[in-house]
Amino acid sequence: MLWYKAWLETRSRFLIALVGSVALCSRMVVIFLRNGAPSQLSQVLHATHETLAAVWLLAVTLIMMGGLLREKAAGASSFTLSLPVSRLRLMSVRIGMGLMEAILLAILPWIAMLFAAKVADKTHFISQASIHVFLLLGGGVLFLAASFLISSFVEGEYTAPIVSCGAIIMLAYLLSDDKLRPYSPWAFMLGSEYFHWRTAQFVGPILWIHAGVFVAIAALMTLVSIKLIQRRDF
Amino acid sequence: MTNIPVIETNDLNKSYGQIAAVRALSLSIKPHQITAFLGLNGAGKSTTIRMLLGMIRPSSGTGQVLGHRIDDANESVCLRRKVAYVSENKQLYDYMTVEQIIRFTRPFYPDWSLDRERRLLNAYELPLKRRIKSLSKGMRTKLALLLALARKPELLILDEPSEGLDPIGIELMLESLVAQNSEGTTVFFSSHQIPEVERIADHVCLLHQGSLVLDASLDDMRQSYRQIDLVFPSLPNESDVRVAGVESIRASGRQMSVVVSRNAEMLIERAHDLHASSVEVSPIGLREIFLQTVKGS
Amino acid sequence: MYTPVQFNPMLFKLNPSAGQPLYLQLMQQIRHAVEKGALQQGDQLPGIRTLAEELVISPTTVAKAYSELEHEGLLELRQGSGAYISVKRRGLSQMQRVHEASKQVRQLISELREVGLTEDAIRRIFEAELLYPAEVLSKQ
Numbered sequence: 001m002l003w004y005k006a007w008l009e010t011r012s013r014f015l016i017a018l019v020g021s022v023a024l025c026s027r028m029v030v031i032f033l034r035n036g037a038p039s040q041l042s043q044v045l046h047a048t049h050e051t052l053a054a055v056w057l058l059a060v061t062l063i064m065m066g067g068l069l070r071e072k073a074a075g076a077s078s079f080t081l082s083l084p085v086s087r088l089r090l091m092s093v094r095i096g097m098g099l100m101e102a103i104l105l106a107i108l109p110w111i112a113m114l115f116a117a118k119v120a121d122k123t124h125f126i127s128q129a130s131i132h133v134f135l136l137l138g139g140g141v142l143f144l145a146a147s148f149l150i151s152s153f154v155e156g157e158y159t160a161p162i163v164s165c166g167a168i169i170m171l172a173y174l175l176s177d178d179k180l181r182p183y184s185p186w187a188f189m190l191g192s193e194y195f196h197w198r199t200a201q202f203v204g205p206i207l208w209i210h211a212g213v214f215v216a217i218a219a220l221m222t223l224v225s226i227k228l229i230q231r232r233d234f
Numbered sequence: 235m236t237n238i239p240v241i242e243t244n245d246l247n248k249s250y251g252q253i254a255a256v257r258a259l260s261l262s263i264k265p266h267q268i269t270a271f272l273g274l275n276g277a278g279k280s281t282t283i284r285m286l287l288g289m290i291r292p293s294s295g296t297g298q299v300l301g302h303r304i305d306d307a308n309e310s311v312c313l314r315r316k317v318a319y320v321s322e323n324k325q326l327y328d329y330m331t332v333e334q335i336i337r338f339t340r341p342f343y344p345d346w347s348l349d350r351e352r353r354l355l356n357a358y359e360l361p362l363k364r365r366i367k368s369l370s371k372g373m374r375t376k377l378a379l380l381l382a383l384a385r386k387p388e389l390l391i392l393d394e395p396s397e398g399l400d401p402i403g404i405e406l407m408l409e410s411l412v413a414q415n416s417e418g419t420t421v422f423f424s425s426h427q428i429p430e431v432e433r434i435a436d437h438v439c440l441l442h443q444g445s446l447v448l449d450a451s452l453d454d455m456r457q458s459y460r461q462i463d464l465v466f467p468s469l470p471n472e473s474d475v476r477v478a479g480v481e482s483i484r485a486s487g488r489q490m491s492v493v494v495s496r497n498a499e500m501l502i503e504r505a506h507d508l509h510a511s512s513v514e515v516s517p518i519g520l521r522e523i524f525l526q527t528v529k530g531s
Numbered sequence: 532m533y534t535p536v537q538f539n540p541m542l543f544k545l546n547p548s549a550g551q552p553l554y555l556q557l558m559q560q561i562r563h564a565v566e567k568g569a570l571q572q573g574d575q576l577p578g579i580r581t582l583a584e585e586l587v588i589s590p591t592t593v594a595k596a597y598s599e600l601e602h603e604g605l606l607e608l609r610q611g612s613g614a615y616i617s618v619k620r621r622g623l624s625q626m627q628r629v630h631e632a633s634k635q636v637r638q639l640i641s642e643l644r645e646v647g648l649t650e651d652a653i654r655r656i657f658e659a660e661l662l663y664p665a666e667v668l669s670k671q
Binding site for chain 2: 547548549550551552553554579580583584587588589590591592652655658659662
Binding site: 001004005008009074075076078079081082083084085086087230231233234 | 284287288289290291307308311312314315317319321322323325326327328329330334337338339341342343378381
């Protein structure tokens with residue numbers, strides 16, 4: 001029933017974010033195509049993806065809002081902690097639900113974009129879509145974990161997502177320096193390293209190792225979050 | 235009939251920096267009884283209960299509930315499955331409806347009773363489709379109680395159960411506790427409402443500034459605690475009057491008022507030996523005992 | 532023609548703040564009801580759980596009271612069906628003794644009042660004197 005609770009807790013935020021990003025991305029594709037610039041569909045999709053990535057980041061801070069600390073601010077943490085479940089399980093469900101929703105928030109807007117572009121032969125663009133989604137999630141997982149970590153030590157009902165937003169913006173800014181760009185998870189998400197700026201064709205080999213590092217750091221942050229909550233007095 | 239304590243702590247301590255919230259607490263709560271955990275606000279009752287349920291980590295000392303260690307995360311999960319708990323603040327999930335939170339809570343507990351759930355829903359008149367956010371405080375309290383009382387647990391732990399209830403609600407709640415206890419559930423509740431404690435408790439543990447200052451059955455207290463008012467032609471030294479069992483002495487003019495927890499007869503004999511001109515014995519209620527013990531410490 | 536009745540437990544009045552354990556108070560009230568004739572041979576008292584819930588007192592208290600009264604011979608606890616009044620021969624003479632004692636105490640109290648003692652003073656003297664025999668008994 002923990003999944004049931006996690007769904008009830010996050011569904012409004014998730015659905016608003018989903019509808020919002022689907023609508024926004026579809027609209028952007030339609031407008032680009034109507035204006036005729038960029039001219040190539042692949043460029044249009046790539047450009048829209050940049051917006052999607054930004055919206056996705058914001059949505060993620062909203063989705064990762066919650067957990068025992070947030071419940072503590074409202075008072076319900078006593079009830080949750082009296083349930084016969086370990087804190088580890090409580091957090092695993094929250095992470096799981098967040099991950100699922102984040103994945104859907106990456107995939108569904110792309111599907112909407114392809115439909116909005118009224119592409120006859122969608123299969124041609126599936127690989128481009130897949131790569132973009134992979135890049136989004138590969139880099140985004142770091143920010144997801146960061147939001148989770150922040151929600152594990154920042155108290156208050158609405159403080160955590162605000163701090164997460166701020167941290168994400170700061171992180172993205174700090175890593176936008178040219179020298180750091182190859183290591184920036186934000187740049188990874190945008191895929192600027194892999195797509196020729198003019199033709200928006202997929203260029204370089206995917207640096208799996210980068211994705212691996214991001215996932216590893218995310219895993220580490222998650223572990224720290226778990227330890228923080230397990231050790232805390234409520 | 236086993237008499238293994240359902241709750242047992244050994245020198246339990248909890249400090250926040252310099253402040254000791256719970257000091258060297260050694261509790262032993264007997265099964266199948268109703269035990270009240272009495273104390274002023276801030277005495278450490280909630281902190282103790284939270285330690286028992288694994289929400290707070292003790293600074294030192296050990297404890298077990300229903301045979302499960304309180305400081306082991308896995309055993310704590312087992313323990314919570316057998317214990318029904320109502321917290322002090324009785325807050326629940328604002329975003330759920332009454333129906334949803336019942337549906338959510340039910341599967342966690344094998345001892346859930348659909349029959350009790352139905353009866354309590356009727357008695358408390360809780361609207362199933364209403365969102366918890368829009369429930370009044372009284373309704374929310376009743377819902378929190380329902381989620382614990384719609385079960386047949388081995389142990390019921392309640393932290394200030396009457397807080398937020400009107401007199402009828404309190405009466406219903408006390409009846410439920412009695413009903414639970416008559417089916418074998420051990421009841422352990424913290425309160426600072428003396429009348430409730432006097433009515434249904436078999437045993438009292440009084441916590442003051444983190445320490446256990448009184449641990450006695452209510453019947454023993456009613457039989458042995460006495461207030462003895464003495465008049466002397468000339469007041470003797472308090473040390474002469476202080477026999478075993480004397481808890482407090484108040485003296486002024488020719489009068490001395492003594493509270494004893496036992497051996498009233500010994501004090502009366504001593505008073506006669508010291509040539510008291512008047513000896514009056516009267517029973518003393520829990521409120522007075524509580525205030526005396528708390529002021530005296 | 533005798534017909535057993537269901538006793539209404541609301542007629543019991545217990546005082547949790549008095550200096551007397553509730554189970555003793557309950558026992559006294561049941562005995563008193565028998566003396567008055569409100570409860571007679573064969574009448575059924577409510578079960579432990581029912582009485583505890585009606586009076587909103589601890590079931591342990593009711594259980595103790597019933598068990599002590601069973602010892603005294605006033606109650607008969609039948610497995611599964613409940614507690615029945617069973618006024619044995621010994622019990623009757625106990626009632627007679629109580630009746631006699633009431634008369635004596637009534638007499639003594641009116642004498643003490645004539646001397647000028649207040650009700651409170653009289654009550655306190657009884658309390659104090661009662662404690663002596665209690666100590667003597669416990670030493671045995």
